[in-house]
Amino acid sequence: MAMETESQKAFHVDVGNLLAFNPFHSFPSLPASRDELVKECLHEGTKLVQAVADSLFNLPSSEDVDGPLVKLPPPTTKLPREKHLPKPKPPTKWEEFAKKKGIQKRKKDKVVWDEQTGTWKRRFGYDRVNDDKDIPIIEAKMTDEPGVDPFAKRQDEKKKRVEKQEKNRLQNLKQAAKIGALPSHVQLAATALPITGTQAPPKKVTKDELGNVAGMAATSTASGGKFDRKLPGEKPAKKQGKHRKFLPVVEGSGIGSREKEQTESVLNKLISKHSHEILNVGKAVTMYNVKKEKKARNKRNQEGKFSSATNKLKPKKLLQKKTGKKGPVSSKKGKAK
Amino acid sequence: MSNNEQTLRFCSSAIMMRIKTPKNGRVRRELEKRAPKLVETGKKTLILQGTKTSGTLNGVLSEIYHLKKGGAVRFTRKNDNIRPFESGGEASLEFFSLKTDCSLFVYGSHSKKRPNNLVIGRMYDHHVYDLVEVGVENFKSIESFNYDKKMAPRVGSKPFIAFVGEGFENVDELKHLKEVLLDLLRGEVVENINLAGVDRAYVCTAISLNKVYLTHCALRLKKSGTVVPRMELVEVGPSMDLVVRRHRLPNEGLRKEAMRTAKDQPKKKVKNVSSDAIEGTIGKIYIPDQKVGDVALPNKAKGVKRERREAKKKEANERASKKQREESE
Numbered sequence: 001m002a003m004e005t006e007s008q009k010a011f012h013v014d015v016g017n018l019l020a021f022n023p024f025h026s027f028p029s030l031p032a033s034r035d036e037l038v039k040e041c042l043h044e045g046t047k048l049v050q051a052v053a054d055s056l057f058n059l060p061s062s063e064d065v066d067g068p069l070v071k072l073p074p075p076t077t078k079l080p081r082e083k084h085l086p087k088p089k090p091p092t093k094w095e096e097f098a099k100k101k102g103i104q105k106r107k108k109d110k111v112v113w114d115e116q117t118g119t120w121k122r123r124f125g126y127d128r129v130n131d132d133k134d135i136p137i138i139e140a141k142m143t144d145e146p147g148v149d150p151f152a153k154r155q156d157e158k159k160k161r162v163e164k165q166e167k168n169r170l171q172n173l174k175q176a177a178k179i180g181a182l183p184s185h186v187q188l189a190a191t192a193l194p195i196t197g198t199q200a201p202p203k204k205v206t207k208d209e210l211g212n213v214a215g216m217a218a219t220s221t222a223s224g225g226k227f228d229r230k231l232p233g234e235k236p237a238k239k240q241g242k243h244r245k246f247l248p249v250v251e252g253s254g255i256g257s258r259e260k261e262q263t264e265s266v267l268n269k270l271i272s273k274h275s276h277e278i279l280n281v282g283k284a285v286t287m288y289n290v291k292k293e294k295k296a297r298n299k300r301n302q303e304g305k306f307s308s309a310t311n312k313l314k315p316k317k318l319l320q321k322k323t324g325k326k327g328p329v330s331s332k333k334g335k336a337k
Numbered sequence: 338m339s340n341n342e343q344t345l346r347f348c349s350s351a352i353m354m355r356i357k358t359p360k361n362g363r364v365r366r367e368l369e370k371r372a373p374k375l376v377e378t379g380k381k382t383l384i385l386q387g388t389k390t391s392g393t394l395n396g397v398l399s400e401i402y403h404l405k406k407g408g409a410v411r412f413t414r415k416n417d418n419i420r421p422f423e424s425g426g427e428a429s430l431e432f433f434s435l436k437t438d439c440s441l442f443v444y445g446s447h448s449k450k451r452p453n454n455l456v457i458g459r460m461y462d463h464h465v466y467d468l469v470e471v472g473v474e475n476f477k478s479i480e481s482f483n484y485d486k487k488m489a490p491r492v493g494s495k496p497f498i499a500f501v502g503e504g505f506e507n508v509d510e511l512k513h514l515k516e517v518l519l520d521l522l523r524g525e526v527v528e529n530i531n532l533a534g535v536d537r538a539y540v541c542t543a544i545s546l547n548k549v550y551l552t553h554c555a556l557r558l559k560k561s562g563t564v565v566p567r568m569e570l571v572e573v574g575p576s577m578d579l580v581v582r583r584h585r586l587p588n589e590g591l592r593k594e595a596m597r598t599a600k601d602q603p604k605k606k607v608k609n610v611s612s613d614a615i616e617g618t619i620g621k622i623y624i625p626d627q628k629v630g631d632v633a634l635p636n637k638a639k640g641v642k643r644e645r646r647e648a649k650k651k652e653a654n655e656r657a658s659k660k661q662r663e664e665s666e
Contacts, residue, residue, distance in 0.1 A: 016526070017498065017519070017523060017526075018495060018496065018497045018498060018535075019497075019498045019499075019500075019519065020497070020498070020499050020500070021499075021500040021505065021515075022499075022500065022501045022502070023502075023503055023505065023506040025501050025502055025503065025542075026502060026503045026504075026543075027502075027544060027545070030544065030545070034475070037544070037550065038550075038552070038572070038576075040542075041501065041540055041542040041550055041552065042540065042552075042554070042570050042572065044499075044501040044540075044542065045501060045538065045540030045542070045552075045554070046568055046570050048499035048500075048501065048540075049497045049499055049538050049556070049568045049570065050565075050567070050568045052497055052499075053565055053566070053568055054565050056532070056535075057532065057564050057565040057566070058564065061532065064531065066531055066533060066534070067531045067532055067533030067534065068531070068533070069529050069530070069531055069532075070530055070531075070532055071528060071529050072527065072528055072529065072530055075526065077519065078596055078598075079516065079519065079520055079523075080459065080461060080466060080587075080592065080595035080596055081377055081461065081595050081596075081597070081598075082377060082380050082440035082460065082461065083373035083374075083377070083440070083461075083462055084373055084461075084462050084594070085373065085375070085597060085599055086372070086373045086374065086375060170354060170356060173356060174354065184368050184369050184371070185358055185359055185365050185368050185369065186356060186357070186358055187356075187357040187358075188354050188355070188356060188357070189354065189355045189357050190353065190354055190355075191353045191354065191355045
């Protein structure tokens with residue numbers, strides 16, 4: 001090993017990476033066979049590894065359970081980082097204020113002496129000092145309005161304080177996020193689009209509404225939404241299929257031709273061959289009864305000018321009215337046929 | 338500070354923001370592991386393939402995965418939309434890198450124009466930093482080597498890396514390949530290493546201006562006269578010829594930013610130690626109150642012996658004095 005000449009020995013050794021580099025070797029001509037090439041490579045590699053091992057095993061070692069432990073020097077070859085350097089957190093608004101005023105941080109104890117019960121209680125949490133629910137009596141002051149619940153007022157004030165604190169915390173985090181120093185476990189997520197002017201905030205659509213809308217959109221297609229691509233987890237529309245049924249354009253004219261049936265039914269309704277089917281007997285009876293009662297009332301009011309006989313002289317006027325319309329029409333149509 | 342999600346309404350600001358913190362300790366620890374650190378630990382590698390792969394390429398990818406078992410993620414599906422050298426074709430890679438927290442990737446694909454193609458790339462902040470495209474020739478897998486199985490290197494051991502050849506110094510592409518290979522094969526940067534646990538070495542030889550022969554060997558330490566053992570390399574693992582095809586160096590600005598290191602700051606604050614200009618290093622020792630009365634005496638306390646001795650002496654004195662008195666009387 002010591003017989004090597006200067007030019008060959010100058011390997012670049014980086015013990016921190018267990019790396020060795022020989023910049024002086026070259027293949028003047030490629031060896032003929034693969035095996036020879038491999039042998040040559042291994043030979044050179046062995047020399048380099050030996051050089052690293054020389055430096056490595058000569059480092060001061062400490063005995064450990066598994067074997068000698070060696071403290072590696074830091075690597076000399078510089079490689080690029082995988083992530084950016086972490087930026088220090090900017091001081092929060094309170095921290096800046098405290099620095100300006102010279103306020104020192106005081107270490108707080110976990111337990112505090114509670115005068116009321118005479119025990120040591122937690123500063124915050126389950127069974128804590130100065131809890132709102134432990135106050136039995138609040139004395140009224142002159143400035144208090146009657147009708148204001150002081151306990152509720154205290155709770156509201158606390159809520160406001162908490163909200164203000166959260167607002168400040170959010171502002172601090174936003175400031176940190178602006179310069180890219182957000183702590184790793186915190187994420188800021190936008191909840192809604194910005195509200196501009198007098199726009200009302202967009203209403204949240206319920207699940208049922210969305211389902212209905214999807215179903216409505218489906219029926220607007222020619223196939224009734226049967227072949228629409230569904231999202232994973234989407235349920236089929238409630239009212240499946242088309243809501244209107246159109247007759248085919250071209251159809252054979254046989255006994256069962258639908259268009260003929262359709263037109264026939266319409267005409268029958270108009271012509272009223274079976275007019276008694278058209279009449280709504282119940283409705284007619286009711287109308288007659290109502291009219292009758294009205295007449296009776298009028299009669300009572302005007303004190304018997306009209307005798308009962310005159311009522312009898314006007315029988316079944318309503319019925320005639322109904323059929324009256326159809327009568328001349330039917331007769332005309334009948335003649336046409 | 339509560340860990341729950343909070344919703345806030347803002348009068349002044351237009352966008353409503355919400356603070357999201359993890360409700361789980363496990364999630365919190367995972368996020369902290371992925372956060373950028375001052376001193377970085379090992380990089381994870383993402384191994385994936387493109388539209389078409391060949392048999393040899395599959396072997397190469399799976400063996401690289403075996404070599405880097407602890408810190409590598411292997412995707413087995415084909416990814417049509419990844420084209421590392423095209424401007425739009427890196428979006429998928431960056432997304433995977435973000436989700437798996439890998440900053441090195443090895444992408445294999447096979448086509449007629451570029452057979453057995455491997456693209457080795459690095460990421461900075463989950464964006465592509467640099468790329469090297471190599472073709473694999475003459476691949477020999479682990480199974481084809483015959484060796485004594487007892488000497489096989491164990492998973493996760495720190496390897497020796499050797500680069501041979503003036504090409505690595507003179508040729509641009511080989512220089513880049515050397516850097517990338519070092520990053521890929523290095524493993525974790527450790528402070529202490531157990532000398533009994535060094536058992537593998539990678540040898541890269543520059544055969545020609547664009548070809549590199551890479552092989553993985555197991556180390557045998559033979560006794561020599563000195564503390565330093567004699568090294569013997571036995572070819573064990575995969576060996577292949579890498580032909581450099583294309584490469585993309587990082588932008589100068591990006592490179593400068595990535596190479597920045599923080600100056601060594603006093604990382605660990607030792608408690609109860611302070612240093613003064615006048616007095617030097619001062620340490621505080623807190624001693625709890627000694628309850629001298631409550632301490633249990635051991636059986637054969639010296640004091641007891643002494644008491645006995647003294648009691649005996651006293652008796653002897655008394656007797657002597659009594660005798661004297663008697664005599665006097």
